[in-house]
Amino acid sequence: MSSEIPPPRTIVVSGGTDGIGRALVRDRLGRGDRVVAIGSTPGKGEALLAEAERSGAAGRLTFLRAELSLIAEVERVVERISATHPRVDALVLGANRVLTRRQETAEGLEFTFALYYLSRYLLGHGLRGALAAAPEPLIVNISAPGLKAGRVHWDDPQLTDNYRTVRAQAQSGRANDLLGVDFAARPSSPARYVLYHPGFTRSPGSWAHLSWPVATSLRLLARVAARSPEEAAGPPSRLIDAPPAEPLTAVDRGRPVDPGLPTFDPGDAARLARETRRLIRATVGTSPLLPDETPNDQAGAEN
Numbered sequence: 001m002s003s004e005i006p007p008p009r010t011i012v013v014s015g016g017t018d019g020i021g022r023a024l025v026r027d028r029l030g031r032g033d034r035v036v037a038i039g040s041t042p043g044k045g046e047a048l049l050a051e052a053e054r055s056g057a058a059g060r061l062t063f064l065r066a067e068l069s070l071i072a073e074v075e076r077v078v079e080r081i082s083a084t085h086p087r088v089d090a091l092v093l094g095a096n097r098v099l100t101r102r103q104e105t106a107e108g109l110e111f112t113f114a115l116y117y118l119s120r121y122l123l124g125h126g127l128r129g130a131l132a133a134a135p136e137p138l139i140v141n142i143s144a145p146g147l148k149a150g151r152v153h154w155d156d157p158q159l160t161d162n163y164r165t166v167r168a169q170a171q172s173g174r175a176n177d178l179l180g181v182d183f184a185a186r187p188s189s190p191a192r193y194v195l196y197h198p199g200f201t202r203s204p205g206s207w208a209h210l211s212w213p214v215a216t217s218l219r220l221l222a223r224v225a226a227r228s229p230e231e232a233a234g235p236p237s238r239l240i241d242a243p244p245a246e247p248l249t250a251v252d253r254g255r256p257v258d259p260g261l262p263t264f265d266p267g268d269a270a271r272l273a274r275e276t277r278r279l280i281r282a283t284v285g286t287s288p289l290l291p292d293e294t295p296n297d298q299a300g301a302e303n
């Protein structure tokens, strides 16, 4: 058995200041890695920095405050990380927020779609240069692969009609499934892509924006039925130490998810990639984070 200690890695965690992301940040700092944690609340980032200071890891933790539902903010974060951390070994995508009412971002996009799906598309593609500098680059998208509920509403992805919390979350969950399929099929980044379902996890931060009765019910249920954030962060941490060989893997807790599920349809994945490129262009003109265009991106304009 080899006694070699793996060299320290650089890990970027979106949503690294609470819940599963924060548990992963703590775990990786404990293993000697450099970590960039992104979140929107300054107090959560400052608390994490103070904790790292106490454990002697402050020099290895960077907190980036950003509102990731905005394309302009994701661009700023990618520019900053690329300048300060030219090599990123693993990007872990965990930022999400559950909203009871439909909200639009300052850029005019539906919030859940913008944060839970679009920021992940942009971070993964935008950091391709820094990921390509790592020997075994990895992206872990913490979402809900294996769930069949929900779909991309091609006629109204911004859910202007009939917004419901579960509908918005499930649409972005399925969009992340398709993002993994499309990412793995693209030549622009060598990163292995893992879609990871953590299962029901006791992370009260996720319920802060829900109504009091719903949040209370979830809290009570979580006491008996949920995993701890530390437990949920275990599989992504192990994947960082030993990235899979396959371009795309989907895992529900420890179990592999069938890649043949209709939720991973390659035609839908290519269609979503085209629609996403169009949406970004319609919203901000263009973005340096967009991946190189492939013939597939130009095809199927009739969809």
Ligand SMILES: NC(=O)c1ccc[n+]([C@@H]2O[C@H](COP(=O)([O-])OP(=O)(O)OC[C@H]3O[C@@H](n4cnc5c(N)ncnc54)[C@H](OP(=O)(O)O)[C@@H]3O)[C@@H](O)[C@H]2O)c1
Pocket (backbone or CB within 6 Å): 014, 015, 016, 017, 018, 019, 020, 021, 038, 039, 040, 041, 042, 044, 066, 067, 068, 069, 093, 094, 095, 096, 097, 115, 142, 143, 144, 197, 198, 199, 200, 201, 202, 203, 204, 205, 206, 207
């Ligand atoms: N918990 C579960 O039971 C469960 C089950 C299945 C899947 N998942 C998925 O697992 C992932 C992590 O969930 P979790 O329960 O650990 O979440 P969480 O405890 O609510 O943490 C979410 C993280 O995202 C950050 N965030 C939220 N809105 C943001 C914004 N607009 N801009 C930047 N950062 C933002 C939060 O920081 P700020 O609050 O400071 O912004 C926090 O660091 C999510 O994708 C979730 O869908 C969770």
